[in-house]
Every structure is written in C-alpha cells, then in structure tokens.
Amino acid sequence: MKVMQLLPELNSGGVERGTLEIARALVAAGHQSVVVSNGGRLVPELEAEGTQHIQLPIHKKSLLSLLQVGALRKAILAEQPDILHVRSRVPAWLTHFALKGIPQHLRPHLISTVHGFYSVNRYSAIMTQAEKVIAVSSSVVDYIRQHYPACPPESIVKIYRGIDPKAFPHGYQPPAQWFHQVFLDYPELENKFILCLPGRITRLKGHETLIALMQQLKHYPQLHAVVVGGADPKKQAYLDELEQNIQQQQLAERITFVGHRSDIREWLAFSDVVLSLSNQAETFGRTALEALSVGTPVIGWNRGGVAEILSAIYPQGLIEVDHSQQLIETVKQHIEQPQHVKAVTQFSLENMCQRTLALYQSIIDEPKRTTIA
Template sequence: MPVTRRTVLQVIPELDTGGAERTAVDVALALVAAGHRAIVASQGGRLVGELVAGGAEHVTLPLKRKAPLALWRNAQALRHLVRAEGVDLVHARSRAPAWSALRAARTQGVPFVTTYHGIYNQSNAAKALYNSVMARGDSVIANSRYTARLIAERHPFAQGRIAVIHRGSDLAALDPASVSAERRRDLASAWGLAGSERVILNLARLTHWKGQLVLVDALARLSLSSEAPAGWVAILAGDAQGREAYVAELEQRIAAAGLADRVRLVGHCADIGAALALADVAVVASIEPEAFGRAAVEAQAAGVPVVATNLGAVPETVLAPPDVAEDERTGWRVPASDAGALAAAIAEMLALAPDRREALAGRAHAHVSAHFSVEAMCAATLAVYDRLLAGR
C-alpha cells in the first residue's frame, strides 16, 4: 500500500553530542527513508550536517533556554511551525523544549510524544513538576526497562502510556571489519599512539557523574599492581562542554597519581568506530545511574571487553554473574565509585586469553544485535507514531 506521507517534528535543545541527539538524528533519517518528512528543531550543533545530508530538515530555535518567557516564546514559535509546515506529530526529547512543544501540540491538536532519555534530578516538588512534562506525552517512550520503572514510580498518571524502546546503535558501523586501516592510523596518530600500547578507553563527556575521577584512581592502582599487564595507555575521550574546572581537577588527579604519560584527555571523538577498533578494554565508570548506557552497548558491538558500574540500566545492557552463568557473560559489572573493583576488572580483561576474549566478543555481539540495533529502535518508534496517527 502507498505510504501516507507524514511530517514529524522532533524538538531537542541542541544537536551536538549525546545519546538523545544521536537518537533524534537516527529517527529523522528513518522517517525520510520510509517516505516521510522529518523536521528537527534545536539550537544547532555538529550533527546538523548529517541530518540535512540525509534528507531531513533543521529549524534553528533557542530551545536550550529555560526561563519562563523563553519557554513561552518557543511555544509560540513551535505553534507557528506546526501550523505552517503541516506537522502531524511532535516528539520532545528534553524537558525545556518539551514544555514549549506540549503547548504547541495541544493548541494545534496534534499528538505529542516524549522520550525519557535521562535520570533527571528530582530533589523537590518544583523539580518533580518540571520533570513531569516528560511523562505527559500521548505516548511516553522509556529508553530502558529501568527508566520505565522510574517513570511509573515518579509519575503514576503516565502508567498505560509508557513504551520501552531501547536506544539503538548502528551496529554494522561499529564492526571492526568496517573500520579502515587509514581511519585507525589517523586516530592513533591524533591520540599520540605508537601502536604497541594496550588501550583502555573511556568514551563519555567530561562531567563528574561520568566517573572519570574514579577511573583515574583505578588506573593509579593498576599502575602499581604487579599482576596487571604492562604497556597500557588510557584514553579519556569526551567533550568537556565548558566544564573547565572539572578538566583542571582531572588533570591534577592524573598528575598527582604520576600518570601524565599514560592517561590522556583527548576531547571529543567523532569516529567512535575507529576509537573502539583501537581499544583493548572499554570502561563505563558512571557514579550515578545511566538511563540506558550507549557506550557499553557500542563497545560490545565492536567486540571490546567492557566493564561498567552496576547502576541503572546496565544489567539490561551488560550481562554478568550472578544474573547469568559465567559462560553467558558479555562483560563485567562493578560497584559504583569502587576504584579497587574497577582496577581489578580492568586487569582481568587485559589478561584475557585470546580464546576467552573471542568467546566473550561473540556472546556480546549476539546480545546487542538481538536487542539494541538502530533499525529495531527506529522501527519501534515509527510504530508508535503510526499508532497515534491511525485514523486521523
């Protein structure tokens, strides 16, 4: 049957870096591939080029602003956009623009969808009210079962409208076979790698809750261990997004541990496939719960042994005892903020025999392929749109 062409507007503060931003682009491109029209409104960012090159459209609006007057103005701008462009459905991916988008969608009589991407701070009633917009969608998408339970607990009125759609990654692009030798060489050169190092990789924006300070403490223990393999280098790849005080704190911790020649802060990494192809171990050191945890999934897709802190959705993405048998393990899980446990897990992974590493990589790849592909995520999201738009 011919496709009924629909126009879907997604709103997000910016299109720079992060899981929500990546997901917005992936869904927009899937809409275009399915014969629909996709518009993303944001303040802009490094992903706009990819979005537009894929046939979607971008509208620049100051959607990162949170002041009440700014929210009202953005609501007016979005209402005009919905009416002028014939938007059939609005999908919000962050709280501030969601308040504006909710008003625009309701006044124009179009379905409103939200995706709960993060574990938002909810320390008081005002925060609870602010967060509640993400549970006010006609469909509320949770990016993990952990997130779905949190939404139901915090916002009981949303029960019955929550749909779990795990965040998806481009698994084919992460396959080491798809990463050229040239890409590997270019990134190794940019990171100052000679090629003989064992690479411990942390892919996360530089912010306190991502646990880089705990990782540095673990690496200090690793450097003093007689049981840990030698010749390792740690790469902390992530955008500081203006957190210069945190960067300075990290640099001081690294220097104090005597690790200045072994731990490198390399900034944002645009080529995740090449980064993982260079890695021997991937570390997710978050000290607060991850709503999903894309970095752990992508490491497994690339066949890189991963250790992640046992918080949030990690038990869904990384299988480990006691939840599964040892021969079903896909990675390691350790307590949050435990530098000793993290160091021990990294040492164990660096020492894996080739046959164990190969078997682990096979199980991990099968796990993420079955549950966390970008194709499955986009198909499930478009199915939510179809359900809400059916009969309109």
Template structure:
C-alpha cells in the first residue's frame, strides 16, 4: 500500500472535543504507518500531536477573515501538492473553508466532522456552517447531530456517518484509581469520607444548567431529603465572573453554603467520577455529544441527563427498568431533577454497584476510543481504497 498522508485542519489545539479527537486520530494514523499532519495555530495540545507522531503545520487557521481563509486555502493547496497529502479532514468552520477550497483545487477527498450545533438563526450563518456539510463524507458525532445536518443542509445518508466520540476506558477503571487521588480531591473539596457527592462537571456558563442543580438541591433541603450530600459544581468560569457571582448569590440565598460548592476546574476527572455517588448533566441547550455522561458511566457512576440534544442517546434510561444506567429528566425542571437525585442517593450499595457495572459495559460496547479511531479510519478507507482501519487495531 502506498504511503498515506492525512491532513487534519483545526483552528487551535487548546482544549475541547475536536482538539482531543484530532490527537486521537493522529495516534491511530501513526499506528498504521500513515503520516499525520495538522494545520493549526497551535496551543497546549500541540505537544500531544507531536508526541503521538504527528507534525504541526503552523497556519492562522482560527481566523474568520475571508482574505486569511483564502490565503490559507492557497497555502494548504501548496502543502497538499508538496507533501503528497492523500486526504484532508476538517473539524471546524473557518479552517474547513480553507480545506474545502484546497481539496477541490488539488482534487483530494475531503472529510468533515460536525462537532457542534452551530447557530443558524440568520442565512449568513447557515451558509458559513454549510461547509461542514460539503465533505465527500460528513461525520456526525451523534444521531442528534446527524438529524441536524440532514435538516439544515440536506446531506444524504450515503454521505453521512455517525461516529460517537470515544474515551479510553482504562483511564476510568475504578481499580486503577488509587486511594491517594480520591483523598486529594476530598481534601480539595472539603468532603468527608463517606459523604455522598453529586457531581456536575462543566464549565460555568448558563446553558450548562448550574442554576437548576442549585434549585434542585434547595428543594431537597426544604423536603429534608438532601441529608449530608454535597453538590460539587466543577468547572472554570472562563472569564464569566458575573455568572459565578450569580451562582454564589443563589447558593447563599438558598442557605446551601454547607451543601453546594464551586470548586473550579478539576484536573482529575476519572477520580472525580469515581468519588461521586451520582453525576449530573443539567444542560438546557443541546449537547451534540455530551462527553461527561460517558465518562461518568465509564467510572461506574450513575448519571442524570436532561432530555435535550444527544445526551439521551448516551444512557439507558430508568424508564427501561431492565439494564438502566441513568435517568433522563426534562430540561430546566429542577423538581424532576430533585426527584431523580433523591432516587440516586437512596440506592442500596448493591443496586448502585450493579448500575455501575452496567454503565461501564454500556460504554465499552458503544463509546470506546478504539472504536472511534477504527470507524474514522474506515471512512478514510471508503474514499481511498486503503485498509487503515484494519491496521489500527
């Protein structure tokens, strides 16, 4: 088989799902002996690309300036010819326009991954986002996203592939998380051993639904159903100091100072979910995938998600009494959330352990990193006639 060179285009390599997936595909390509190039402005994860065997091509890919996009297209076309790039894969709109133009100019296959919902309130936005549906293959990260693409851009099923994001299950293996990691988090959060933890892990922004988690805790406290449980809101405010202030005021007004804590970013998410009694994804806006609902289940932690976007795809809901791994509640409904939290917090240890085992098995069957990598390389194989997927195992 001739040497395969795949060029991925992303704005920056800071943090997030598209950036993590970029690194993971570099790892998979390197294992097959293919060459992996990444056109990007760089960022903290650029080192991870290089450590995985990939090569960074520094270009101003985050720019939305039309002149810069056109200039990037010319630069990419030149790189494609000089480096004999076999296929181009774009993961965000601005770089996708440059990559699309370069692919058409050089007659190379073009793949996109639709990572976000993308606003379509005005015609210009719909046109701008349409590049993500112009790939020879369009990868959606959930069935919710696939339906969105089909409705907005009329992409046929023949061109669309649904590939869930995957996680490294070994990172969340409970036996691999040593006691010192759990103790470090308890100390950082001010939680006693054995004290039940409700974990909401998301950046502090209103659409992530922190207000409703606090409201649910308030209802539980008023009904004498909260006990000594602690609600941990883990996430950076990313400059949204006013929103953090609103949450702090809400906690104070509800008399929840002993029960709800804003702890900032958590660097050890596997340990956090291993420590939690139940996880919450309270988003009021659509998640196109919802990684934390997968990570919590991988750690054996039951999860409550809101009925919006792709989140319900990720759990086996309690409404299906056999084999359930979590609860699905209406969006922005603190009473329903409180009811599910009470149910989760009063599970017997044996029942909770059984749910945790089912949750891990559920993730292992649908959401592994290895399957995401294999399925993505299989898309490349469709267009190139190669056998990359077989070599990635």
C-alpha cells in the first residue's frame, strides 16, 4: 500500500516523531511512504530511511494557506496514495478542500490522528471528520466523544503512542564520560538527590509548582531540582520571571536549568525522580513513559495520558490534581526510601506501528466511505 502522511513541519515534537516512526514501519514492511510538510531538520533522516518527502507550505494558520490547495491536490493525484493520514488541523483543512476537487472514485481513504486537546470549535472539528480517527489515549477518546458527538463512536480507534524499549532500556545508566562532563558543567549536582522537571519553558509545564515544592523541602540539603528544556525566544520573559522568583525564594543554589538537551535519556536515567506537573492534561505523556522505561520513578498529576501511564506502570506516583501537600509527602517518601520501577512492557513502539499499519490495511480492504462533502 501507499500512505501519504501530512503535517505542518518536520522539526521536533511528538507529532513529528510519530510521523517518522510510522514512515519507518511502512518502509520496513515493504510499503510506500510519502510525507507532505513544510520541511524541517528531520527531513534528511526521513528520506535516508526510504520515505519520499514533498515540501509544501501547509503549516500556517492563515487564509493564504488556501493557496496551497491546488498544489496539494496535484500531489495527491500524482502520487495516488491508498491512504491520506492527516496529523494536524491546517493540513487537514487543506486536504479537505483538495479532495473536494477529486472525483469520488479517485479519492484516497482518509485517516486522522487527534494528538492534542484542541480548542473546541469548527476549526478543530475537521480532525474528527475522517473514515477513522486515531486517538492517542483514552483521555483523547473521551475528549472526542464529549465535544464532537457527530463523530461516530465506531470511527474512533485508540492507539497509544509508544516508545522503543531498546532506546530506553530498563536500568540504563549514562557512561562515565557523561557523568564527568555533567559534573564539570554543573558541580552542584554531584552527590545530590535529583528531582527532574523535563519539558519546554512555558507556563503550562508547572515550573512554579516545582519552585514552591523546593521551598517546602528546604530542610533536605541533598535535594536538588533540574529543569531540562529550553526556552523559545518568545518565552525568555517567562524564564526571567522564573529565575527572579527563584532568587527571591533563595533557591538559586537548589535549582539548575540545563536548557534544551539532546541527551534526554541520560538525564532521565540520572534523575532520582521525574516530575510531571503540567497545568493542563497531556494527551499521552511520552517523557513520563521514557523515564519509567529506564527505571526512574515518576510523580505526576492524576489526569490525562500521564495518569493512564502511571495507573498501568507506577500507580504510587499518582497525585491528586493540584494537591500540593500530597505532592510534598510523595516526594519525601521517595527521598527517604528510594522506590523501584519494574520493567515496562506496555506502550511499545512496535505495538503502535503494528496497530496503525493494520488499521491502514483494514480500511483499504473495506468499501470507501468519506465524510468530505
């Protein structure tokens, strides 16, 4: 079969990673894989692994993007994929209009993946208007059913995102030279109990909660927090605000920002506890799963995809949402008695890829049904 995936860009993020993973699985299984995007730094990797990339500016939330409908329609007719798989709202709308100009008998099958808890409106509804709608967690299934009742329940297919356990092996420890470099760069981290908060510097990730937590746990001199994640230039003012808050709380010696890192596996394995404190529910919670996979305990709010992962793998890490005292007590328990995380057997990348490819095949085997008017 031939599958064309459409997404805004190929730089970084969960949507992008999922696209590459499915493209890789398609090629490995002997199928044809095509990706349409505005390009980005992941394109060379995508192409090296056997996928064809078509660069079209289908990434901007702008009426000018409608100028790409003709070019997209031309690409679909030229490639004649069996399946179109849309992974974001702007590409989904452009695909919607492109298909309108293609005769019914020539249209490919249409699949979407709902990767996020989008704002609820007509613009977002396009993600639920496909033959099959992949939801990346039970929380996303509930979101679709609650907010888009017009989407037939039988069209919704839950396929958890997954990780490769070989990339995040249980019990993994960074090499000696990694430790050597980290202690050279950040000597304050040596011989400490490390609390890690991974994620971009945005108001959504719970940095203020981390600062308040460290303030409450000042009487543990061995405790040190590490924030792994960079700040977009537009978020610099927020980073400055956080650092000012840390200075005021006299926590500058207790919290270290290490910026954007490509060695996230090493940081997750190095940490004693990883925190998931986002102010909003996450659709899946890949970083929490990666931490658990290497054997590091995760403590997080009981909501969204992170709660689903913790419930299945490490329920003692679940905290009632915004219950700061329970968070403090749970971190204390982990400091005073280190916990063990069993090897993770659920949420595998292999299972995600197998189920997605099986869904593609099942749709090809069925008579065509499209929701495009």
